[in-house]
Amino acid sequence: MPVFPGRRRLRASTLLTVLVLPGVLTGCGGSPGPATLTVLATSSLTEVFGEMGTAYHQEHPGVKLRFVFGDSPEMVDRLSDHTPGDxxxxxxxxxxxxxxxxxxxxRSIVTHDSLTIAVGPGNPRRIRSLYDLTRPGLRVAVGAGTVPVGRYTRQVFAKAGLSVRWNSEEIGARAVLDRIRSGEADAGIVYITxxxxxxxxxxxVPIPADLNVTAAFPAATVRDSEHEAEADAFVSWxxxxxxxxxxxxxxxPSPAPPS
Incomplete structure (x- = not known):
């Protein structure tokens, strides 16, 4: 598996998910429709944002939500390419x-997370701790050093004083998890969620709190948003x-840590 040295290399391998919520993107015929917010978000928020979109629309019927999911560097690249976002x-x-x-x-830290070791169903390689990841012959998948989960993973290894020889570097936590699910890796570091x-x-396989890290998920309004007030309101919500x-x-974990 190739190593991805930068965001542009990662970009070519990223699969984006666009979530359109039923009923949320429907305007009223003949009348001005509600403001449409495009939310560019890390893939790790796919499931929770699906439900949040429905909840937000119920509270704010004048706002439509469109979620675009991918790895964090890809979302940043979309903004650098002037792709619309709010x-x-x-x-x-x-x-x-x-x-x-x-x-x-x-910027607001809206939630946080921690890491865990993902293994195959039933843990067939009998991995018990981080230290087992140094075992010869074990296929380990991690996030690339240019993506959040990869940076967090390296912090965990440093805290544990470990030198892990991984077999593949992936574009994000979901890609690491896919390696485990497909049987192409024996273990990988992903977010608990x-x-x-x-x-x-x-x-x-849990990572002890003293060796783990707190992953912060910040949110902010895009400068060129045509709906800055509505975007600010969503971030606050x-x-x-x-x-x-x-x-x-x-x-x-709830509540979110201070920004």
Missing amino acids: VLVTADRASMDDAAEYLTGR DLRSAGVAASS LLAPAAQKLFHKYGF
Whole structure:
């Protein structure tokens, strides 16, 4: 598996998901439609944002939501290419820093996460801890060093004092998880919430709190948004009790840490 040295190399391998919520993107015939917000978000938020979109529309019927999901660097690249967007949500602060010139207003950490070791169903290789990832012959998948989950993974390995020889570097946590689900890797480091999305297709080996990291998910309004007020309101709503309750439902710790 090739190593991806930068965002542009990652981009060619990224599969974007666009989520259009039933009933949310329907305007009223003949009358001005509601504002349409395009939310560019990390793939790790796919499931929770699906439900949040419905909840937000119920509270704000004058706003339509369109979610575009992919790895965080790809979302930043879309802004650098002047692809329209109103809100950016990434999986770490570094990705948000890369997009700073395209953003306006205050960044808000809307939720956070931690890492876990993903293994095959039933843990056939009997992996018990991070230290087992150094075992000869074990196929390990990690995120590339240019994507959030890859940066977090390297922090965990450094805290544990480990030198892990991985077999593949992937474009994001979901891609690492796909390696486990397909049987192409024996173990990989992913977000706890991504592991939950795999259901019975993967098992988990916990990483102790003293060796783990806190993954921060910041959100901000895009500078060129045609609906800046509505975008600011959506970012603020992500910190509201209704949104935090949904984050918690999908396994994200609640409440969100301070920005």
